[in-house]
Each structure stands twice: as C-alpha cells, then as structure tokens.
Amino acid sequence: MLGRTHLAIGLATTATVITNPHALPQALITAGISSLLPDIDEEHSLIRRKIDIIPGLPLGFPLLLIADYFLWHYKYFSLLAAILFAVYIGFAYFTKHRGFTHSFAGFATFILILVLSDKMLLIPAIIGYGMHLVADLMTNAGIELLYPYERRFGFHLFNTGSIIDQSIGLIATFIFFAMLYHNFTGMRIPFKTFTRL
Numbered sequence: 001m002l003g004r005t006h007l008a009i010g011l012a013t014t015a016t017v018i019t020n021p022h023a024l025p026q027a028l029i030t031a032g033i034s035s036l037l038p039d040i041d042e043e044h045s046l047i048r049r050k051i052d053i054i055p056g057l058p059l060g061f062p063l064l065l066i067a068d069y070f071l072w073h074y075k076y077f078s079l080l081a082a083i084l085f086a087v088y089i090g091f092a093y094f095t096k097h098r099g100f101t102h103s104f105a106g107f108a109t110f111i112l113i114l115v116l117s118d119k120m121l122l123i124p125a126i127i128g129y130g131m132h133l134v135a136d137l138m139t140n141a142g143i144e145l146l147y148p149y150e151r152r153f154g155f156h157l158f159n160t161g162s163i164i165d166q167s168i169g170l171i172a173t174f175i176f177f178a179m180l181y182h183n184f185t186g187m188r189i190p191f192k193t194f195t196r197l
C-alpha cells in the first residue's frame with residue numbers, strides 16, 4: 001500500500017479514537033510516524049527516503065543507531081529498550097520487505113520498546129502500526145504475519161498503487177479532516193441526516 005495511504009489511514013483512525021483536542025497533536029505525530037514505520041524495510045518507501053537522506057544508500061541505519069545511543073544515554077530508553085530498538089532496525093534494514101516489520105514479532109518488539117520507554121505514546125502508536133498491518137493484509141502481496149515463518153497472509157483485494165489504494169487514501173484523508181473539524185470545533189457531525197435519507 002502507498003505510504004501516503006498508510007499515513008491517511010493512521011491519522012484518520014487516531015482522530016476518530018482520540019477526541020481530546022489537547023492530546024491530539026502528540027497522538028497524531030506518533031500515529032503518523034508509526035503508520036509509516038513498518039515500511040522502513042523497503043528502500044524506496046516514504047519513510048526510508050526521508051531517513052536515508054541519499055536515496056539508495058542505507059545511511060539511515062547508522063544514523064538510527066547513533067540516535068538509539070543518545071536516547072539511551074539521555075535515559076529516554078532503558079538498556080533493554082535500546083537493544084530492542086537496535087534489533088528492530090537491524091531486521092528492518094537487512095531482511096526482506098513485508099517480513100519482520102510486518103509481523104506479530106515486529107509489532108510486539110515495537111510495542112515493547114514503547115512500554116519500556118514512553119507509555120504515553122502507546123495508544124496512537126498501536127493504532128498507527130496496527131492499521132498499517134491491517135491495510136497491507138488487504139493487498140495482493142500480503143504480509144509475513146508469522147515471521148520467521150515465510151508464508152504470506154492476505155485477502156488479495158487490490159494492488160499497491162492501484163486506483164483502489166489511492167481511493168482509500170482520499171477517503172481516509174476526508175475522514176481525517178472531518179474528524180479534526182469535529183474535535184476542534186466541538187461540532188457534532190449530524191449523522192442523523194444520513195440515517196434519515
């Protein structure tokens with residue numbers, strides 16, 4: 001699935017679940033990053049192009065390890081969280097696309113890192129990452145949910161980059177902005193008008 005579709009789905013779901021306007025900005029940033037994170041295992045993905053800086057060079061790997069060291073040094077990460085982060089990044093960079101980072105093992109590692117460091121980010125992180133896996137499950141390529149078992153699971157509904165993928169992104173973007181409007185203005189969307197039709 002396209003990176004921007006993942007981002008739109010993660011943001012729309014978070015804006016629907018977390019309705020407190022004060023908690024929403026931090027939640028949206030967390031969910032946005034989490035919704036892109038699983039595709040760090042693919043060098044042409046939206047998140048990898050940002051982290052690697054120079055396309056085609058896996059510069060992001062040493063940069064993330066340096067960031068990991070400083071997060072541990074300044075006590076944001078415990079030693080175990082720092083080790084798990086390094087393991088996650090290692091698997092992401094050096095195993096194939098839609099494998100570890102798209103599996104229960106990768107999801108659990110990611111959640112454990114947050115449980116050990118910043119529980120405040122847990123709910124939007126679970127939403128962002130979880131919705132990425134659900135969305136990729138719908139595609140023809142599927143994902144290796146039970147990694148290291150190599151079988152791919154999926155519902156084979158559409159291709160990544162297809163018109164359906166793009167349409168889902170557009171609908172999710174619309175829902176995201178509608179929910180933002182709803183949350184920040186306190187205005188109730190008149191759902192009854194739909195049910196009356």
Ligand SMILES: [Zn+2]
Pocket residue numbers: 001038039098102132136
């Ligand atoms: Zn993916």
